[in-house]
Amino acid sequence: xxxxxxxxxxxxxxxxxxxxxxxxxxxxxxxxxxxxxxxxxxxxxxxxxxxxxxxxxxxxxxxxxxxxxxxxxxxxxxxxxxxxxxxxxxxxxxxxxxxxxxxxxxxxxxxxxxxxxxxxxxxxxxxxxxxxxxxxxxxxxxxxxxxxxxxxxxxxxxxxxxxxxxxxxxxxxxxxxxxxxxxxxxxxxxxxxxxxxxxxxxxxxxxxxxxxxxxxxxxxxxxxxxxxxxxxxxxxxxxxxxxx
Amino acid sequence: xxxxxxxxxxxxxxxxxxxxxxxxxxxxxxxxxxxxxxxxxxxxxxxxxxxxxxxxxxxxxxxxxxxxxxxxxxxxxxxxxxxxxxxxxxxxxxxxxxxxxxxxxxxxxxxxxxxxxxxxxxxxxxxxxxxxxxxxxxxxxxxxxxxxxxxxxxxxxxxxxxxxxxxxxxxxxxxxxxxxxxxxxxxxxxxxxxxxxxxxxxxxxxxxxxxxxxxxxxxxxxxxxxxxxxxxxxxxxxxxxxxx
Numbered sequence: 171x172x173x174x175x176x177x178x179x180x181x182x183x184x185x186x187x188x189x190x191x192x193x194x195x196x197x198x199x200x201x202x203x204x205x206x207x208x209x210x211x212x213x214x215x216x217x218x219x220x221x222x223x224x225x226x227x228x229x230x231x232x233x234x235x236x237x238x239x240x241x242x243x244x245x246x247x248x249x250x251x252x253x254x255x256x257x258x259x260x261x262x263x264x265x266x267x268x269x270x271x272x273x274x275x276x277x278x279x280x281x282x283x284x285x286x287x288x289x290x291x292x293x294x295x296x297x298x299x300x301x302x303x304x305x306x307x308x309x310x311x312x313x314x315x316x317x318x319x320x321x322x323x324x325x326x327x328x329x330x331x332x333x334x335x336x337x338x339x340x341x342x343x344x345x346x347x348x349x350x351x352x353x354x355x356x357x358x359x360x361x362x363x364x365x366x367x368x369x370x371x372x373x374x375x376x377x378x379x380x381x382x383x384x385x386x387x388x389x390x391x392x393x394x395x396x397x398x399x400x401x402x403x404x405x406x407x408x409x410x411x412x413x414x
Numbered sequence: 415x416x417x418x419x420x421x422x423x424x425x426x427x428x429x430x431x432x433x434x435x436x437x438x439x440x441x442x443x444x445x446x447x448x449x450x451x452x453x454x455x456x457x458x459x460x461x462x463x464x465x466x467x468x469x470x471x472x473x474x475x476x477x478x479x480x481x482x483x484x485x486x487x488x489x490x491x492x493x494x495x496x497x498x499x500x501x502x503x504x505x506x507x508x509x510x511x512x513x514x515x516x517x518x519x520x521x522x523x524x525x526x527x528x529x530x531x532x533x534x535x536x537x538x539x540x541x542x543x544x545x546x547x548x549x550x551x552x553x554x555x556x557x558x559x560x561x562x563x564x565x566x567x568x569x570x571x572x573x574x575x576x577x578x579x580x581x582x583x584x585x586x587x588x589x590x591x592x593x594x595x596x597x598x599x600x601x602x603x604x605x606x607x608x609x610x611x612x613x614x615x616x617x618x619x620x621x622x623x624x625x626x627x628x629x630x631x632x633x634x635x636x637x638x639x640x641x642x643x644x645x646x647x648x649x650x651x652x653x654x655x656x657x658x
Binding site: 177197198200201202203204205208209210211212213214215217233235245246247248249252253255256257258259263265267293311314316385386 | 421441442444445447448449452453454455456457458459461477479489490491492493496497499500502503507509511537555630
């Protein structure tokens with residue numbers, strides 16, 4: 171499309187923030203892969219998680235055609251940003267192009283991803299350890315953000331991942347710490363103008379923000395700037411209940 | 415996947431009905447195409463219409479990357495069936511593999527498709543006639559229905575289209591006739607246990623069923639058996655207000 175009048179706007183910080191919220195706040199995604207038998211692009215639905223470095227992850231069955239496809243060709247894309255009421259095209263959404271990397275079940279990656287995924291999708295605990303289920307990390311290559319009519323942006327994969335991430339034990343342990351911050355979770359939900367103000371839980375946190383869940387609702391809070399130490403994140407979340 | 419234990423069930427009439435309702439009752443779809451520059455599968459969102467023969471149609475801009483992709487490679491797939499509350503994977507959805515056929519703006523096809531599309535998506539009237547917008551008919555090749563965990567079915571393209579369709583003038587005129595059936599629309603909505611029981615409109619009808627709209631809500635009603643004449647359809651819709 172480079173030889174045509176381009177509707178693409180210059181990517182600014184607001185666009186990057188919107189892109190990250192659309193990706194990191196999604197419970198599920200439309201997943202496009204290439205069907206190995208026909209070559210057709212194939213779109214299906216998958217539950218979505220986010221690793222500590224901001225990389226999206228999916229949990230899929232070997233019996234599902236998208237898994238067969240990803241093993242054959244790692245190129246894929248995911249669409250997140252669900253329409254609510256009104257015109258579906260007025261709601262922002264993002265397409266993230268990714269290379270899918272299978273996660274070895276015996277690896278530390280698997281333990282970390284499993285813990286974060288189950289904290290977000292509690293019912294997945296019922297089948298995550300079945301022999302035919304596996305995680306893929308979907309390493310972002312580039313992305314197309316559509317913020318509504320005439321608001322199109324292109325982003326690099328790096329703009330969607332967390333630069334200074336750490337997989338050290340304290341960062342995995344952070345999830346347990348934030349899980350007990352019930353009052354803080356409710357205060358954060360109130361600050362985010364969630365409809366309900368009770369029964370929220372902080373399901374996970376990372377350098378870029380944290381996830382609030384309540385039943386099947388997921389809210390992603392993005393910090394203004396990344397917070398590079400675990401205590402800083404605890405303090406930041408605690409502040410919600412102090413100031414409200 | 416044919417050499418593996420298959421989780422695919424035998425397609426029965428109930429599965430076909432569910433597949434048709436998921437496709438014909440969708441306001442929008444996730445659309446997967448092949449990016450001509452990178453070869454990646456690319457998924458985006460598009461408003462969905464249905465032609466008189468049951469073939470899904472999209473209205474897209476030449477400036478959008480999915481349009482560029484479809485002009486280069488007509489193979490695509492669409493995913494419909496939006497999750498409500500609860501586990502997203504518990505909600506039925508369908509992937510329909512299609513060949514995209516551009517609709518010539520000067521053709522009778524265009525006039526028919528335009529009228530039906532606008533009846534369903536009223537805001538599209540604002541841009542449907544812009545020079546860079548065009549319709550594609552997405553001729554179904556095959557489909558994969560997922561009715562929830564462990565309920566997977568494969569369908570042929572023919573099972574999703576309307577066998578005895580007619581593009582004769584009376585069938586296009588039918589849309590105007592049903593548009594004035596306000597009491598019947600409300601009675602039909604009540605029979606379908608829609609939450610609201612007023613302000614419904616029959617936006618379109620075909621041999622296989624009819625569409626009810628109210629603001630941004632679309633409900634698809636499928637007849638038990640196809641009705642092959644226009645008067646039969648008018649009578650069938652009228653019966654809702656007589657029996658309620």
